[in-house]
Structure formats: structure tokens, C-alpha cells
Amino acid sequence: GAGVSQSPRYKVTKRGQDVALRCDPISGHVSLYWYRQALGQGPEFLTYFNYEAQQDKSGLPNDRFSAERPEGSISTLTIQRTEQRDSAMYRCASSLPGAGQYFGPGTRLTVT
Amino acid sequence: SQELEQSPQSLIVQEGKNLTINCTSSKTLYGLYWYKQKYGEGLIFLMMLQKGGEEKSHEKITAKLDEKKQQSSLHITASQPSHAGIYLCGADPYSGNTGKLIFGQGTTLQVKP
Numbered sequence A: 001g002a003g004v005s006q007s008p009r010y011k012v013t014k015r016g017q018d019v020a021l022r023c024d025p026i027s028g029h030v031s032l033y034w035y036r037q038a039l040g041q042g043p044e045f046l047t048y049f050n051y052e053a054q055q056d057k058s059g060l061p062n063d064r065f066s067a068e069r070p071e072g073s074i075s076t077l078t079i080q081r082t083e084q085r086d087s088a089m090y091r092c093a094s095s096l097p098g099a100g101q102y103f104g105p106g107t108r109l110t111v112t
Numbered sequence B: 001s002q003e004l005e006q007s008p009q010s011l012i013v014q015e016g017k018n019l020t021i022n023c024t025s026s027k028t029l030y031g032l033y034w035y036k037q038k039y040g041e042g043l044i045f046l047m048m049l050q051k052g053g054e055e056k057s058h059e060k061i062t063a064k065l066d067e068k069k070q071q072s073s074l075h076i077t078a079s080q081p082s083h084a085g086i087y088l089c090g091a092d093p094y095s096g097n098t099g100k101l102i103f104g105q106g107t108t109l110q111v112k113p
Helices: none
Strands: A005-007 A010-013 A019-024 A031-037 A044-050 A053-056 A065-068 A075-079 A088-095 A107-111 B004-007 B010-014 B019-025 B032-037 B043-049 B055-058 B061-065 B071-076 B085-091 B107-112
Touching (some): A010 A019, A019 A088, A019 A107, A031 A075, A044 A075, A075 A088, B004 B085, B010 B019, B019 B085, B019 B107, B032 B061, B032 B071, B043 B055, B043 B061, B071 B085
Parallel strands (some): A010 A107, B010 B107
Antiparallel strands (some): A005 A019, A031 A044, A031 A088, A065 A075, A088 A107, B004 B019, B032 B043, B055 B061, B085 B107
């Protein structure tokens, strides 16, 4: 079956612009996670959802970052007023309860 | 704060050789996950270990979680060029299976034909 998909795969934006990153999880997966990965490092947790409810957003760096999953399927991570330090690979994962997380290919965000 | 330490950071082996990658935590882990990452691609889920002493195998890759649930090893037997990539261990440091994984820094594996 289809895996986790993310779009766009690459995004270049100018400092100060807002960006929206999309994640389409594996069908039927209850949980959806957002991570950010810097070059040469492992992914860093941002936030996660069970169904449409945001369970934990403790990893979001500041209030410019927000996420939603309104219908319990597709999720959007939004970064407002982007800054150069926001440049990174943003990864989405989904899972069934208590099972392994399956990651998408990521969105490479570059803020110029 | 919880940290995962992977060793070695990088590894170059001759095709056909065995190798082991380690993942260590100072605290108890409530779920240990191994992933493989290739450049420009997503993380490929390999295995999940939850019980102390648990061992799982898939093809030529075996992962173990120690009895104290603080250390895991990933062993590859008779390595092939297709095994090359970055191996990441991830763990849930919180009881209750939160899914908020923390990750090691990764081990880069090169396999020379």
C-alpha cells in the first residue's frame, strides 16, 4: 500500500514568508508525528496527533510554528514569518497504536 | 534530559564482513526502534524492540535490547553494498508509549565491494 507522503518535497522561501508543509499518512494510521532533522543529526520531535487531537506540542520551537489535523488524516505544519534558522528537513511519520512509526520522504525547507 | 549515544559514528567494512552498531541510553527505554536512512530519502523502519532481552531478525539484520532496556545493538551478517546508509536508533523515553521518539545521531555505514 501507499506509504506516508509529504509535499512539497523541496521548498525555498524568503525570510518573513509563511510556509505550509503537508503530510498524508498511511491510511488507517491513528497517530501522526512531525519531526525536524538537521544535517548530520537524528530527527527531533515537534508535535503529534491521535486522530484529530493534538496530543503534545512541546517540541514546537516557538509560537511561529503550528500544526493541525482537522479530519484526523492529512496534517499541515505551518511556519509563520520564516527565519533562516528554520531551514531543515521536516519529516512526518504515522503509526498504529503502539506500533512502529513510518516516515515520509520529508520536505527540505530552505529559507533565504 | 534523555540522550541516545550511537557508536561508532561511522563504519567502513568490506563486503561479506559482519558488523555491529550500538545504541546506549543512561535511562530505561520504553521502546527501541531501528531505522535506516539513505541520502535524500525517508527513514525506513527496520525493527521495534520493547521487552528486555528481546531479539528480532529480518533477513541478515538482527537487533537486540538488553535486559535493563538501556542498550541495543544492531548486527549485520555478511554485509552487502545494499546495507550502506545511515542507521538511526530511536527510543521512547517515556512510559505509556507516547510515541515522542528521541534519536541518536546516526551511524554511517559504507560497504566496499
